[in-house]
Amino acid sequence: MSGEIIGILGLVVLFALLALRIPVGLAMVLVGIGGNFALSLTLPYLRFEPYLFQFKSLLWNSVANYDLSVVPLFILMGYLASNANLSRDLFQGVNAFAGKYRGGVAMSAIGACAGFGAVCGSSLATASTMGRVALPELRRLHYAPGFATGVLAAGGTLGILIPPSVALVIYAIIVEASILEMFQAAIIPGLIAVLFFIIAIAVIVRIKPSLAPEAQPMAKEERRVAIRRLIPVVVIFGAIILGLGLGLFTPTPAAGIGVFLIFVYGLYLRRFGEGLSVAAIKDSILATAVTSGMIYFILFGAEVLKGFFTRAGLPEALASWAGASSLEPLGIIVIMLIALIILGCFMDSLSMILVVVPFLWPVLVEINGGDYATAATSAFAMNANELKIWFGILSLIVIELGLITPPVGLNVFIISALAGDVKMKDTFKGVLPFFAIEILRIGLILFFPVIALFVPRLLSG
Amino acid sequence: MPKKLDWIISGWALLAGILTFLIVLATTVNTAAFGADKIARMFGENVSGLSGYEDFVRLVISAAALMFFPYCQRQKGHVAVDLFAEQFSIQTQDVIESITLILTIIIALFLAYWMTLGMISAYEDFASSPILGWPNWPFYIPGVVSLLLWALVAAMQLSTKKGRQ
Amino acid sequence: AEVTLTLHHFLSPKAPAHTQMLQPWAEKIAKDSNGRIEVKIFPSMALGGKPPELYQQVRDGVVDMVWTVPGYTPGVFPRIEVFELPTVHKGDAKVTNAAIQEIFPLIAEDFADVKPLLVHVHAGNALHTTSKKVTSLDDVKGMKIRTPSRSGGWMIEAWGADPVGMPLPDLSQSLSKGVVEGGLVPFEIFPPFKLADLTKYSLVGGDNERFGTATFLFAMNKDSYNRLPDDLKKVIDDNIGPTFSEEMGVVWNNVEKPGIGMQEKSGGEIVQLDAAAKGVFDEVGGKVVARWVEEVGDRGIDGQKLVEEARKAIAKHSN
Ligand code: NA
Numbered sequence A: 001m002s003g004e005i006i007g008i009l010g011l012v013v014l015f016a017l018l019a020l021r022i023p024v025g026l027a028m029v030l031v032g033i034g035g036n037f038a039l040s041l042t043l044p045y046l047r048f049e050p051y052l053f054q055f056k057s058l059l060w061n062s063v064a065n066y067d068l069s070v071v072p073l074f075i076l077m078g079y080l081a082s083n084a085n086l087s088r089d090l091f092q093g094v095n096a097f098a099g100k101y102r103g104g105v106a107m108s109a110i111g112a113c114a115g116f117g118a119v120c121g122s123s124l125a126t127a128s129t130m131g132r133v134a135l136p137e138l139r140r141l142h143y144a145p146g147f148a149t150g151v152l153a154a155g156g157t158l159g160i161l162i163p164p165s166v167a168l169v170i171y172a173i174i175v176e177a178s179i180l181e182m183f184q185a186a187i188i189p190g191l192i193a194v195l196f197f198i199i200a201i202a203v204i205v206r207i208k209p210s211l212a213p214e215a216q217p218m219a220k221e222e223r224r225v226a227i228r229r230l231i232p233v234v235v236i237f238g239a240i241i242l243g244l245g246l247g248l249f250t251p252t253p254a255a256g257i258g259v260f261l262i263f264v265y266g267l268y269l270r271r272f273g274e275g276l277s278v279a280a281i282k283d284s285i286l287a288t289a290v291t292s293g294m295i296y297f298i299l300f301g302a303e304v305l306k307g308f309f310t311r312a313g314l315p316e317a318l319a320s321w322a323g324a325s326s327l328e329p330l331g332i333i334v335i336m337l338i339a340l341i342i343l344g345c346f347m348d349s350l351s352m353i354l355v356v357v358p359f360l361w362p363v364l365v366e367i368n369g370g371d372y373a374t375a376a377t378s379a380f381a382m383n384a385n386e387l388k389i390w391f392g393i394l395s396l397i398v399i400e401l402g403l404i405t406p407p408v409g410l411n412v413f414i415i416s417a418l419a420g421d422v423k424m425k426d427t428f429k430g431v432l433p434f435f436a437i438e439i440l441r442i443g444l445i446l447f448f449p450v451i452a453l454f455v456p457r458l459l460s461g
Numbered sequence B: 001m002p003k004k005l006d007w008i009i010s011g012w013a014l015l016a017g018i019l020t021f022l023i024v025l026a027t028t029v030n031t032a033a034f035g036a037d038k039i040a041r042m043f044g045e046n047v048s049g050l051s052g053y054e055d056f057v058r059l060v061i062s063a064a065a066l067m068f069f070p071y072c073q074r075q076k077g078h079v080a081v082d083l084f085a086e087q088f089s090i091q092t093q094d095v096i097e098s099i100t101l102i103l104t105i106i107i108a109l110f111l112a113y114w115m116t117l118g119m120i121s122a123y124e125d126f127a128s129s130p131i132l133g134w135p136n137w138p139f140y141i142p143g144v145v146s147l148l149l150w151a152l153v154a155a156m157q158l159s160t161k162k163g164r165q
Numbered sequence C: 001a002e003v004t005l006t007l008h009h010f011l012s013p014k015a016p017a018h019t020q021m022l023q024p025w026a027e028k029i030a031k032d033s034n035g036r037i038e039v040k041i042f043p044s045m046a047l048g049g050k051p052p053e054l055y056q057q058v059r060d061g062v063v064d065m066v067w068t069v070p071g072y073t074p075g076v077f078p079r080i081e082v083f084e085l086p087t088v089h090k091g092d093a094k095v096t097n098a099a100i101q102e103i104f105p106l107i108a109e110d111f112a113d114v115k116p117l118l119v120h121v122h123a124g125n126a127l128h129t130t131s132k133k134v135t136s137l138d139d140v141k142g143m144k145i146r147t148p149s150r151s152g153g154w155m156i157e158a159w160g161a162d163p164v165g166m167p168l169p170d171l172s173q174s175l176s177k178g179v180v181e182g183g184l185v186p187f188e189i190f191p192p193f194k195l196a197d198l199t200k201y202s203l204v205g206g207d208n209e210r211f212g213t214a215t216f217l218f219a220m221n222k223d224s225y226n227r228l229p230d231d232l233k234k235v236i237d238d239n240i241g242p243t244f245s246e247e248m249g250v251v252w253n254n255v256e257k258p259g260i261g262m263q264e265k266s267g268g269e270i271v272q273l274d275a276a277a278k279g280v281f282d283e284v285g286g287k288v289v290a291r292w293v294e295e296v297g298d299r300g301i302d303g304q305k306l307v308e309e310a311r312k313a314i315a316k317h318s319n
């Protein structure tokens, strides 16, 4: 049996284990070790016993990583901001402005999701935090249930692209791109998403006014308070995103400063009986422990799995197959994106980045003309570094779509669970227009890569 | 889960949280020094950052990251794909969960064993961090302890499950 | 093939180290053994782990061979560091490679657990600065400079400048945003990192001398070697040693040329220190050497002797 066949069998076993509800990280480690054992039986030069020796250092080295330290920091930052009720201040503050339009509260929810996305590394956390804050308000004002939940499920996906984003960090580490440049590349596509979503809401409520109530502007005093409370939040969140966007901070310092500012502001709010209590800080840390522990274990699992797939020769085989195929380069990217959308219906975003992207990336580099291809000589008219960035943005948008597509739309699950009485089906229906508009956005970035590449190009001189 | 173990596991995660806050503090000081330097430059002075800051972050996070694992297991936080399993009977789901816990225990102990050997290697090799020159091996210890606690939590979960049946 | 050997390294398959060194070597081995040995190269850490783990992997037999940077695991190779020190290495990889060959018995202890196939250096670090032209030690004081290695960091400190550590992919933007004002790297990495456009000046010592270098280790697992039949052992042994070392010195000197060309073409200036200024830099470099001697002394290693022998051998091969 050839190595490639064992590799493919390993992939099948991996999916089978996942379908059995074996945790993703565990399944990866098991298939990685088991697969290497199988390889050692057929390819004698891949001896199994010495292979095991790498576990002396593999785990420690996969966590002793400066770049990855931004992951727990961003996660902690998100939980602290949420527990200090900054998410509520953000939503109410945006609402003070948008509330006077029909559908304005829904637009505020989108704006607040984007804002919260700027301190929160994950889509799921963005969806659930903003869901808790905005959903009661939307329901109180009699927004149609499926519309309300749909808006929030879609808005939550902004967390993955608006920097900082754990997904972007991990993608950058996998393909060895600069994390900072990935963040910068995500800014314009992220803003486009916000704009498109808000336009979509305006159009939808115009076509079907029954979905949203008449505009109900806030009372003057309420509005004043909301705006006053919005200011510190905007300052803190703005410092983080501007610092990253302008390249003043690299990601770990940005995350560190972010945690520090939110922590200090949260303690200051104690004077008014709000903000971060000891219990809230404890909660934030423990929630960070769960999310970070999960992510670190999946990262380690992916490392083990990678060692198996490359020993089996799988990525190489795929790259040479794609290199030999007569498909247009753009066609290959489109096929990849479609495959990612389909896989995204079943897998969580992190595992997709870790399992699938390592296969796709070498193929792309190969058809582009290699690592040292220049813009002039390459298939996509960009060098390998820019290709990394562009493809990263595209694939992350596509992967985030998986969060709102049936059957496994994690954002939809979370929001429906929060709402309690809204049927999942209705939420999926409510998400549909946003899904359509996302496809439009993907098309734009696909045909105009400059949307993603503009900011990093500008800032790298 | 016994109260005492529960307390230890949460405490261990909170300790990791404190380590994370240490990183936050070091980062803030370092970044502030960097900012101060930019300003001082205008007056022909300069302020240096924390030397070995990256080493510090790398070593501290290596400990904290693994210290999150036992609590993550306690909360069953390791992400899994729910889609298909929901269709299985309760009994089948139960068996799968037991198998998952057993496999978790095996992998955690397997990793603890190898990581201990890795720690000995790091000690014998004098492996150290580039700028600070701190030895690496002490930073393996929280990792090994975490892996053992992880196995212990999974074992407790398995036994309470058995007890329920 | 009768024997398949795995070779693991951390660079891309398009990097000069892969295409001009490891791949030709693997092909030569295949040819000389009449196809009985196949060396399968896995670039980009494809077999798993991070670059600092490569040495352990080859020592423990996870893979059969690696090409790695001893500096990734500070403390593990105390002796070879002598060749990285400023004022010890001059500016010619071929010369320093020959010196390493000559005094290898003195540093062999570092590699006692593996079979070293080649220990070599790159041509050396120059100081590339974004906007400030450095012509004396005073100019460099207070600058923030990306450090290439442990002893490189010491040197930057000794200059009165601030060493900043960062991964190589972050260097371009850090230079363009002023996070650092310069970096100590060889010209070899100019093409992939656009450094020619980002830096205006590249400082070298007089006579193209560099400020220290990095050492590299190409090594084989001992058991993997011992398992080979004698005639295949001979194939390996015939392809290592002084000739290979010299060829690779030439290769590593030559990979500098495209980068130097790019810097000149971009309107950048390659600044040579004059004799007086160079004397000041060398004096400070000497302090770094002294610090290193003291530090390895704590491990019971006679650093002074290593420095003297290394300098003697380099001087000898320079002519
Ligand atoms: Na985000």
Ligand code: NA
Binding pocket: C195, C196, C197, C198, C199, C200, C201, C263, C266, C267, C268, C269
């Ligand atoms: Na230049």
